Amino acid sequence: MAAYPGLHGLLAEFESPTALVQAVHSARQAGYTRLDAYSPFPIEGLSDALGFTRTKVPLLIFLGGLTGALGGFALQYYCAVISYPVNVAGRPLNSWPSWIPVTFELTILIASLTAVFGLLALCGLPMPYHPLFNVPRFALATRDHFFLCIEATDPRFDRAATNQFLAELSPREVSEVPQ
Amino acid sequence: MPQEIASPPARPGESEHGAPPVIGPGYTFRSVVDKISSITLARRTPGGWWFGFAIAFALTMLMLYTIGYLLIKGVGIWGINIPVAWGFAIVNFVWWIGIGHAGTLISAILLLLHQKWRTSINRFAEAMTLFAVACAGLFPLLHMGRPWFFYWLFPYPNTMEIWPQFRSPLVWDVFAVSTYGTVSLLFWYVGLIPDLATLRDRTKNRFVQVIYGILAMGWRGSAYHWKRYEVTYLILAGLATPLVVSVHTVVSFDFAVAILPGWHSTIFPPYFVAGAIYSGFAMVLVLAIPLRAFYGLQDFITQAHLQNMAKVMLATGLIVAYGYGIEAFMGFYSGNIYEKYSQVNRMFGPYGVYYWLLIATNVAIPQTLWFKSVRSNPPWLFLISLIVLTGMWLERFVIVITSLHRDYLPSSWAMYSPTVWDWSMFLGTIGFFFALMFLFVRLLPMISIAEMQTLLPASRVEHDGSAGPTQEKH
Numbered sequence: 001m002a003a004y005p006g007l008h009g010l011l012a013e014f015e016s017p018t019a020l021v022q023a024v025h026s027a028r029q030a031g032y033t034r035l036d037a038y039s040p041f042p043i044e045g046l047s048d049a050l051g052f053t054r055t056k057v058p059l060l061i062f063l064g065g066l067t068g069a070l071g072g073f074a075l076q077y078y079c080a081v082i083s084y085p086v087n088v089a090g091r092p093l094n095s096w097p098s099w100i101p102v103t104f105e106l107t108i109l110i111a112s113l114t115a116v117f118g119l120l121a122l123c124g125l126p127m128p129y130h131p132l133f134n135v136p137r138f139a140l141a142t143r144d145h146f147f148l149c150i151e152a153t154d155p156r157f158d159r160a161a162t163n164q165f166l167a168e169l170s171p172r173e174v175s176e177v178p179q
Numbered sequence: 180m181p182q183e184i185a186s187p188p189a190r191p192g193e194s195e196h197g198a199p200p201v202i203g204p205g206y207t208f209r210s211v212v213d214k215i216s217s218i219t220l221a222r223r224t225p226g227g228w229w230f231g232f233a234i235a236f237a238l239t240m241l242m243l244y245t246i247g248y249l250l251i252k253g254v255g256i257w258g259i260n261i262p263v264a265w266g267f268a269i270v271n272f273v274w275w276i277g278i279g280h281a282g283t284l285i286s287a288i289l290l291l292l293h294q295k296w297r298t299s300i301n302r303f304a305e306a307m308t309l310f311a312v313a314c315a316g317l318f319p320l321l322h323m324g325r326p327w328f329f330y331w332l333f334p335y336p337n338t339m340e341i342w343p344q345f346r347s348p349l350v351w352d353v354f355a356v357s358t359y360g361t362v363s364l365l366f367w368y369v370g371l372i373p374d375l376a377t378l379r380d381r382t383k384n385r386f387v388q389v390i391y392g393i394l395a396m397g398w399r400g401s402a403y404h405w406k407r408y409e410v411t412y413l414i415l416a417g418l419a420t421p422l423v424v425s426v427h428t429v430v431s432f433d434f435a436v437a438i439l440p441g442w443h444s445t446i447f448p449p450y451f452v453a454g455a456i457y458s459g460f461a462m463v464l465v466l467a468i469p470l471r472a473f474y475g476l477q478d479f480i481t482q483a484h485l486q487n488m489a490k491v492m493l494a495t496g497l498i499v500a501y502g503y504g505i506e507a508f509m510g511f512y513s514g515n516i517y518e519k520y521s522q523v524n525r526m527f528g529p530y531g532v533y534y535w536l537l538i539a540t541n542v543a544i545p546q547t548l549w550f551k552s553v554r555s556n557p558p559w560l561f562l563i564s565l566i567v568l569t570g571m572w573l574e575r576f577v578i579v580i581t582s583l584h585r586d587y588l589p590s591s592w593a594m595y596s597p598t599v600w601d602w603s604m605f606l607g608t609i610g611f612f613f614a615l616m617f618l619f620v621r622l623l624p625m626i627s628i629a630e631m632q633t634l635l636p637a638s639r640v641e642h643d644g645s646a647g648p649t650q651e652k653h
Binding site for chain 1: 207208209212334340341342343346348350351354358362365366368369373376377379380381392393396397398399400401402403405406408409410411414415418419421422425429432628629630632633637638639640641
């Protein structure tokens with residue numbers, strides 16, 4: 001970043017998902033590591049091409065569900081056994097079968113909340129400003145065009161050489177992304 | 180579900196097995212985006228929209244007027260009394276929440292089953308779920324008599340030093356319905372994020388751009404984000420699937436756990452869930468058929484969608500019919516005079532006409548869906564869906580009223596009849612539901628843009644110049 005102040009990276013624009021995936025493969029083979037691809041819809045194999053195969057989302061959701069289940073049961077146990085025990089003809093206070101529905105619902109609730117807020121947190125959203133939004137044509141990334149960005153923080157990044165490299169991938173155009 | 184619909188034909192517009200395609204021919208990424216988003220971004224609102232919204236809005240005002248009067252006078256303005264303490268409120272609650280279930284079924288269960296045809300109907304079916312749950316929630320809330328104390332239902336440390344009774348199905352209901360509402364909202368919103376970004380980037384109006392920009396939260400279609408997004412969406416679907424089954428099961432427990440003849444039955448959970456899906460698909464058809472005609476969306480909501488929904492209706496309708504059969508059989512087979520009488524009273528008592536109407540609307544008439552000519556005729560499908568919706572409402576009416584009005588003790592028997600305020604509340608929620616639907620159709624993309632794009636063959640990556648799209652992964 002220090003080498004190119006004010007520059008976020010170089011952005012190449014493609015017209016098909018296939019061209020984008022091939023460009024990502026080429027960039028990775030050329031040794032670039034700080035890159036990201038943008039598309040209007042999910043493309044199968046694109047994140048694999050970027051070397052991003054595992055996400056923490058499922059683990060977070062599992063932990064959220066576990067919290068919901070244990071917390072939900074503990075809540076009912078506390079209410080019905082510890083804080084406000086009601087003796088109904090000597091029936092057991094720990095009547096766990098009748099607590100399953102609420103335990104289940106809270107499992108789903110906490111897991112789902114974790115899923116959505118975990119997704120947003122891992123993606124760094126909400127993010128109202130991003131350097132890419134400075135490029136007018138980037139508006140097409142949510143429509144019908146496909147973009148590859150090699151960021152200036154990449155150790156192999158060189159303004160001229162990277163520009164040359166991207167131009168060889170036969171994109172529609174290559175543009176600089178101001179910070 | 181027929182196999183040929185499961186995987187779309189290699190080229191849209193053509194079909195290998197004679198089944199209609201899930202998207203019309205000749206679409207590109209851009210034309211899909213433009214077609215769906217132009218409905219939302221159009222400057223002029225169509226006159227038909229205003230006409231429909233005006234009616235729905237007037238009925239919404241009727242609902243608010245009824246609620247106002249109810250808060251002043253109390254629930255005595257309704258026809259409820261002892262022994263029929265649950266009248267229209269619970270009938271309408273179960274009816275609305277059941278309608279909501281098809282939205283979750285379409286968005287979650289069909290996603291897990293790789294049913295591509297869900298793509299163009301899942302968005303507004305999810306919206307339908309949300310709005311139906313909103314209508315459903317009003318009824319138990321107002322039936323409480325003092326709705327401003329609704330928070331007493333939640334466990335929170337309070338100066339009265341008491342807690343909710345967690346052994347009661349009514350408390351389970353609070354948790355089930357509020358979880359259902361929350362998860363439906365999350366699922367719907369997560370699905371909307373990429374489309375909101377599309378609208379943000381497409382609009383020319385600065386104000387509209389800022390609004391959609393805030394809602395899209397800075398989504399930019401990064402491959403890292405898409406990967407997490409897809410994983411999250413799939414897991415949410417996996418969570419919503421057992422949830423939707425649990426919600427209507429818990430609703431049925433409201434009845435089945437009670438010891439009243441005609442309610443105390445183990446068939447209730449499965450048959451309530453099937454009935455919920457039945458009425459929900461009917462409502463999706465009632466919404467989809469006019470929408471596709473009015474906005475010219477026949478290429479996106481195709482014959483394949485209508486026919487598949489009709490088939491789901493037929494299948495769930497048969498499960499419901501089986502439920503009625505078993506209920507009647509068990510009434511006589513149980514050897515219990517109260518059970519037996521409750522069944523006889525249901526069929527031939529003072530409310531018997533509603534029972535036979537229910538059999539006609541829910542069991543007999545939908546059998547016409549066996550005929551392909553009926554399934555592929557949108558006006559007929561629309562009519563049958565309306566009949567099914569009526570039938571499912573009658574079902575809840577019969578279950579609630581006939582079991583309550585004559586219980587064990589003949590001296591406490593009484594008749595129930597709804598008042599004008601029962602009807603105004605019910606009609607009012609229908610108006611409220613449609614008013615929200617109208618606003619949704621105008622302000623948000625009613626079909627998922629990003630998902631529709633993935634239906635196009637061009638969205639698949641070709642490997643190393645080999646001709647043709649790659650094999651669909653299952």
